Amino acid sequence: METDANSSFVGCKTRCTGANYTSMVSACDGFGCCQSMIPSDLQGFRVDLRRENSTFLKSSGDQDCQYGFLASNDWFQPNKTDLYALRDGDYAPVVLNWGILDASLPKSLRLQLDWTVLTSDEPAECRTTSYVNKSTTPLIRCSCNDGYIGNPYLRDGCLDVNECELPEWQLLDWRRSCYPQKCVNIPGNYKCSNGKRTVTSLIIGLSSSSGSLVLIFLAWWMYKLIKKRREAKLKEKFFKRNGGMILQQQLTSPDGNVEKSKLFNSKELEKATDHFNKDRILGKGGQGTVYKGMLTDGRIVAVKKSISIDEKNVEPFINEVVILSQINHRNIVKLLGCCLESEVPLLVYEFIPNGTLYGYLHDPEFPVSWEARLQIATEVASALFYLHSSASIPIYHRDIKSSNILLDEKHRAKIADFGTSRSGALDQTHVTTLVQGTFGYLDPEYFRSGQFSDKSDVYSYGIVLVELLTGQKPTSSLVAENWIGLASSFIISMEEDCLFDILDPQVRKEGGEEEIIVVANLAKRCLKLKGRKRPTMKDIVIELEGIRNRSQPATGLAEHQGKADCDASEELGADVALSISRGSEADVGSVQLSDGHPLLTSDTW
Structure with missing residues (x-):
């Protein structure tokens, strides 16, 4: 072995009694194995093995059983290492101690000698060493502290060792297993925990949690308060805007x-x-x-x-x-x-559950009896009479049509949709407004003059009566080449004595001839072009009630014998010239009218 300028000889002697003896030893104490410490300032070494008596080796034929090596003391632990198995290894780990010449350091650091700690942070530590060369120049040595491993001469070179993942035998003497407690790794060390918090940590945790909950609650409360105020202001805005x-x-x-x-x-x-x-x-x-x-x-x-x-x-x-x-x-x-x-x-x-009269009349799968039609006509007339004269202020509906007449669970008629209604003073017979209504039900006199009266509702009611009698839609046509409204075709049929040809089959089957003619004449009077010639709703109610009270049994009408030729395509008379045609519909495009579809459909009510 060589140091700075001197050579040293270090050796040991062992006795060997058999080839496999080294596999059974528990310590390197001279029997099958020996070991020696080397100087710390070693710069080189050479291994030389000599035998005092080679009789056993020669007789056994195993000339290669002796071997020597330089190894780290931490790695070489004979009591836990199979010494015989080391013969198959290629190398053994060593630790090279080295340092930095103090002369290469700043003057302020060179003044610190004799094991003075120069730097000591948690992972690594550097000191001046007492091992000197012949010029007595001190060296600086750095090492990773316990619980760390790596290169202490590099920045962040010492890394933490997770002792909780190491087997117990690799721990240092003063470190023991935590079992049955839980091992918790900490920088440079580990601790054993039983999983229970201390009273102090529990109080701190509870305090922190309580504080967080209070802050969250306050934030939530402020959010709800601000949201509530915004909603209140928005509702106030809508309230004013909506009237x-x-x-x-x-x-x-x-x-x-x-x-x-x-x-x-x-x-x-x-x-x-x-x-x-x-x-x-x-x-x-x-x-x-x-x-x-x-x-x-x-x-x-x-x-x-x-x-x-x-x-x-x-x-x-x-x-x-x-x-x-x-x-x-x-x-x-x-x-x-x-x-x-x-x-x-x-x-x-x-809520009215049974839909609209429009849906019932024009659905072939649900025929409406004559008695039901007469009842509906009477109830609608009674409601309009109430609006015109019995209410505190006369009310004009202005949009009477079959789709605005609903039927309840007992099939009683109820008038709905008063969005276009107007009220007038008791001494006021007409109200002048923008024309509103539905094609097919619109009073021609009102359409022409813009003055609405109770007789305008009477005209619209007359169209509903015709619907009840014929089962036809107000804007349907009998002859495609000459389109006319229901009111015109109805009046023509009556004047030509062809009334029973346009009646609904259910009406012809169940209605009495006399009462049908009375109702048809009543409808014709409601459709007079001049409003003053139309009956009042009171007159209509009295007449319909009279028909119902007489309770004439349904005779059933066979094919009515009228005029042979009942073609409704003949020239219209002067009294029906105001019926709305396809051309006139385009001329009134600027008139405000509601659509002709039911507000409440029969398939959903």
């Missing part, structure tokens, strides 16, 4: 009578209609969509949601609320209340 101020004026007015209407809140109606689910739609019309809903008290209702919120539609909406609030009649759909704080105004009606 809430107008309705309040009606409520406070001495002449107002809307105390029977309830103001619903938007959340209640959203819940009732499942947030206005499209599967809840009962029907659509010119002024809105109707949804089926259920209130919290279990009542089934119909919620009408307006399509638009234009300023021009606010007044008709409030007008409908005011009008329906004044009405209490069994043949008129009852208004339960309204909601003005939603984005669009909402009306809540009683």
